[in-house]
Amino acid sequence: MDTDPIVEVRGLTKIYRQGETNIVALNQVTVGIQPGEFVVLMGPSGSGKSTLLHLIAGIDRPTSGDVLVRGINVAALNESRLAEWRNRNVGFVFQSFNLIPVLTAAENVELPLLLTGLNAKRRREHVAAALDLVGLTERARHLPRQLSGGQEQRVAIARALVTDPLLVVADEPTGNLDAKSAHDVLGILQSLSREAGKTVIMVTHDPKAAAFGSRQLHLEKGEIVA
Amino acid sequence: MTILGFIRKNALRNRRRALLSVGSVAVSLFLLVTLMTLIRELTIPPEDVGASLRLVVRNKVSLAQPLPYKQLSLLDRIPGVVAVTPFTFFGGNYRDEKVTSFAQFAVDPVRFTNVFVESRSSPGQIAAWIANRTGCLVGMDTMRRYDMKVGDKLKLTGTFYPCDLELKIEGTYQGSVDDRTVFFHHKYLDELTGDPGSVGTWWIRVAAADASGDVVSAINRTFQNTSAEVRAESERSFQMSFVSMWGNIQVLIESICSVVVFTLMLVTVSTMSMAIRERFRELAILKAIGFRRREIFTFILAESFGLAALGGLIGIGGAALFWGLLDVQKLSNGFLVYFEVVPRTMARAALVAALLGVVSAIGPSLAVARTSVVEGLKTLD
Numbered sequence: 001m002d003t004d005p006i007v008e009v010r011g012l013t014k015i016y017r018q019g020e021t022n023i024v025a026l027n028q029v030t031v032g033i034q035p036g037e038f039v040v041l042m043g044p045s046g047s048g049k050s051t052l053l054h055l056i057a058g059i060d061r062p063t064s065g066d067v068l069v070r071g072i073n074v075a076a077l078n079e080s081r082l083a084e085w086r087n088r089n090v091g092f093v094f095q096s097f098n099l100i101p102v103l104t105a106a107e108n109v110e111l112p113l114l115l116t117g118l119n120a121k122r123r124r125e126h127v128a129a130a131l132d133l134v135g136l137t138e139r140a141r142h143l144p145r146q147l148s149g150g151q152e153q154r155v156a157i158a159r160a161l162v163t164d165p166l167l168v169v170a171d172e173p174t175g176n177l178d179a180k181s182a183h184d185v186l187g188i189l190q191s192l193s194r195e196a197g198k199t200v201i202m203v204t205h206d207p208k209a210a211a212f213g214s215r216q217l218h219l220e221k222g223e224i225v226a
Numbered sequence: 227m228t229i230l231g232f233i234r235k236n237a238l239r240n241r242r243r244a245l246l247s248v249g250s251v252a253v254s255l256f257l258l259v260t261l262m263t264l265i266r267e268l269t270i271p272p273e274d275v276g277a278s279l280r281l282v283v284r285n286k287v288s289l290a291q292p293l294p295y296k297q298l299s300l301l302d303r304i305p306g307v308v309a310v311t312p313f314t315f316f317g318g319n320y321r322d323e324k325v326t327s328f329a330q331f332a333v334d335p336v337r338f339t340n341v342f343v344e345s346r347s348s349p350g351q352i353a354a355w356i357a358n359r360t361g362c363l364v365g366m367d368t369m370r371r372y373d374m375k376v377g378d379k380l381k382l383t384g385t386f387y388p389c390d391l392e393l394k395i396e397g398t399y400q401g402s403v404d405d406r407t408v409f410f411h412h413k414y415l416d417e418l419t420g421d422p423g424s425v426g427t428w429w430i431r432v433a434a435a436d437a438s439g440d441v442v443s444a445i446n447r448t449f450q451n452t453s454a455e456v457r458a459e460s461e462r463s464f465q466m467s468f469v470s471m472w473g474n475i476q477v478l479i480e481s482i483c484s485v486v487v488f489t490l491m492l493v494t495v496s497t498m499s500m501a502i503r504e505r506f507r508e509l510a511i512l513k514a515i516g517f518r519r520r521e522i523f524t525f526i527l528a529e530s531f532g533l534a535a536l537g538g539l540i541g542i543g544g545a546a547l548f549w550g551l552l553d554v555q556k557l558s559n560g561f562l563v564y565f566e567v568v569p570r571t572m573a574r575a576a577l578v579a580a581l582l583g584v585v586s587a588i589g590p591s592l593a594v595a596r597t598s599v600v601e602g603l604k605t606l607d
Contacts, residue, residue: 059514059599080518087516094603098511102235107227112515114229159515 005032006166006199007056012065014051014222025051027222028065038193038200040213048222049203050171056201057090057169058082070166087115091160093170093189097152099144105155106131106140112163130158134188150181157188161198168192170202174209186212230528237529240501244533247497251537251582252544254490255575259545261483262571267562269476276344277403278435282313282464283428283445286455292424294454304448306432306441309340312412314426318382318391320372327555328368328406330382330391332415332426335363341431344401351376351397359414361396365405369398371556380408389418404563430458487578494586498530502590509594510602523591530590531583538579542572 014026026048033039041049054060055067058074067074069089077085099108106127113123131137134154144152153173160168170189174182190212192198202213210216218226238244283301285291292314301310316330335356347363355361362380374380374395382391393410416422430445432438438460445458459467502509509522517525546567554565594602 054600057514059603080520083513083516083518086514092511092514094511098507098603100508100511102239103227103232107232110227111232111512114227114232115516115521120228 004035006035006070007031007033007201008066008068009052009056010066010068012052012055012067013063014048014055014060015063024222026055026062029219029222029224031217031224033199033201035199036193036197038190038202038212038214040210040216041201041203041219042205042207042210042216043219047219049219051222052219053169053171053201053203057092057167058086084115087112088163089166091157091163091165091168093153093156093160093168093173095172095175097144097149097156097176099152099155099159101144104141104143105136105147105151105158108144108155109158109162112159116163126162127158130162131155133161134158148181149177150184153177153181153185154188157185161192166199168198168200170200172203172205174204174206182206182209233525233528233532236505236525237532243497243501247494247533248537248540250493251490251534251579252541254486254493255538255541255579256545256548258483258486258578259542259567259571259575260549261479261486262574263545263549263565263567264562265476265479265483266568266571267565268479276342276431277461279431279433279438280341280461281430281432281438281442281445281458282461283430283456283458284426284464286457289427291454292426293428293456295423295425297428297449297454297456300448301428301430301445304441304444306434306437306444307430308433309337309431311337311341311429312425312427313429314412314415314424315386316382316384316391316410316415317386318384320380320382326382327371328365328408330408330410332412333409333429334412335409338409341429342402343431345399346401347397347399355396358394358396359411360393362393362408362410363397363399364395364408365402366398366400367405367555368408369395371406382408387415387419391415391418406563428456429461490578491582491585494530494534494582495589497533498526498586499590499593501529502526502594506594506597506602506605510597510599510605513602514599519595522594523587526591526594527584527587530587531580534579534583534586538576538582542575542579545575546572 009029009031012026012029013024016023016025029052041052043049051060055062055075056069058077062075065075072085074082074085100111103111109127109130110123113126118126127140128137131140134157136151136154136158139147139151144155147155168189173185173189177185186209189200189202193200193214202209204210217224283293285293295312298310298312301307311334312332314332316332318326318330320326320328335352339352351363355363364374364380368374376395376397378395380391380393380395382393384390391410391414393408399405412425430441432441442458442460445456449456512522549565549567554562
């Protein structure tokens with residue numbers, strides 16, 4: 001395993017303002033994540049685990065501190081560069097799948113590729129490979145409403161992988177799934193880390209889900225406690 | 227999948243709402259085009275090539291006051307005047323019609339042909355008309371509408387004058403701006419009324435359009451301080467004096483147009499806002515996976531513009547087709563002559579549709595731009 005961390009979080013602080021009150025979601029968090037790790041962020045509600053995930057993924061801005069991914073300070077990028085960076089480097093998997101209901105599974109997976117400049121043929125090849133990876137080649141032409149929850153989440157994973165990102169971030173990916181589907185999804189994320197060498201960062205409440213990770217980070221009151 | 231395909235699928239995801247949106251834009255723009263065409267019909271008198279060379283001379287007191295026939299010899303001598311004809315409105319009714327769709331004017335046939343040079347007629351028919359004191363020249367529109375033929379009798383019951391006309395159709399004309407009117411001998415009217423000394427107006431052709439101002443001044447000066455002072459003006463100015471009578475109606479119609487546009491704007495903005503609000507979370511996902519603000523704005527704009535453009539196409543095209551196919555003149559009993567949906571009207575309505583598309587995209591786009599990805603993801607959580 002590479003000794004240089006792929007993600008370096010240094011003194012990361014996030015403060016939300018609610019009326020006159022400042023809420024400290026993250027307080028001076030420092031952590032490094034190695035390439036190919038499957039890091040699980042755990043902790044009670046409001047501990048700051050989702051905030052940390054969002055900051056690493058570049059969909060939120062820190063109040064102070066740095067997030068470096070492969071040496072690039074994500075927090076310093078402007079809105080447009082940050083969007084471009086996310087498209088190339090981050091694959092997202094959310095709790096509620098968040099597929100576009102009017103697009104087929106294949107079209108949903110193809111969405112991030114529309115920004116890459118690949119031609120239609122190459123895009124189709126990438127989409128086919130991603131769907132094959134999650135075992136949904138047969139369902140490529142199905143709309144999200146024609147899929148089960150587990151299948152929808154696998155499509156979401158395929159969408160997260162299709163651009164071959166550095167990081168896959170998953171926020172409670174099994175929260176809306178039955179035990180069998182959750183096991184399948186976690187298995188895919190684990191194999192991404194173990195076999196494909198992808199760096200996966202996942203937020204979960206579920207200790208069973210956390211067991212699939214290679215490292216667990218526990219947060220409480222905005223700080224890493226273990 | 228292409229970006230355009232993605233936009234199309236988004237626009238049609240709620241087919242009923244999309245259909246109703248397109249329908250409301252289409253119906254409103256159909257109404258707008260109809261009203262703008264009506265305003266045009268009422269306020270812009272038809273003009274032909276000869277109009278710029280023609281002057282109308284009427285009694286300064288009122289159009290209803292006649293002018294003495296003896297003015298003709300003086301008018302003939304005014305420099306710049308090429309031809310003069312008496313032009314007297316008869317106002318008769320045809321058959322048992324309450325309001326006849328064509329006007330009738332008593333003219334001097336020989337002089338008339340020198341004043342209205344743009345009308346096309348066969349020389350043989352003109353000669354026959356000139357030769358027959360009770361003959362008349364009938365516009366082709368009227369000939370077709372009443373299925374008349376040359377040689378037919380045409381009886382007109384007087385409403386202004388206490389006499390009826392019994393005319394014979396000697397010829398037809400077309401190519402003028404209004405091919406409905408019937409022209410007959412002024413001498414015949416003089417005989418019937420027993421008043422050979424009066425005419426309604428004089429219509430004059432001048433040598434050059436840029437000299438018409440001098441001719442107008444000369445005519446007014448010539449009859450100044452006489453028993454029948456005149457008011458000379460261009461044909462367009464004469465027509466506009468009738469148009470000014472529609473002033474309040476024009477304001478009313480323009481007000482309705484404004485209300486139509488404003489209401490349409492509210493409906494479209496509201497529809498687009500609802501459509502985007504429902505997709506706030508999806509748009510946040512698009513932002514998360516790398517779509518930038520400008521691309522999201524393009525999606526929303528294209529969807530909004532597409533719906534407005536489709537509605538516009540149906541509404542404007544429908545209006546042009548509908549009013550083009552319909553015989554408005556017949557339906558309105560001659561009140562509306564052309565009711566033509568001209569390209570300028572269509573362009574103005576298309577501009578309204580385009581503005582609708584743009585304006586209705588601005589609000590939702592700003593809302594999406596202002597919302598961070600994290601906030602967007604939380605909206606329906």
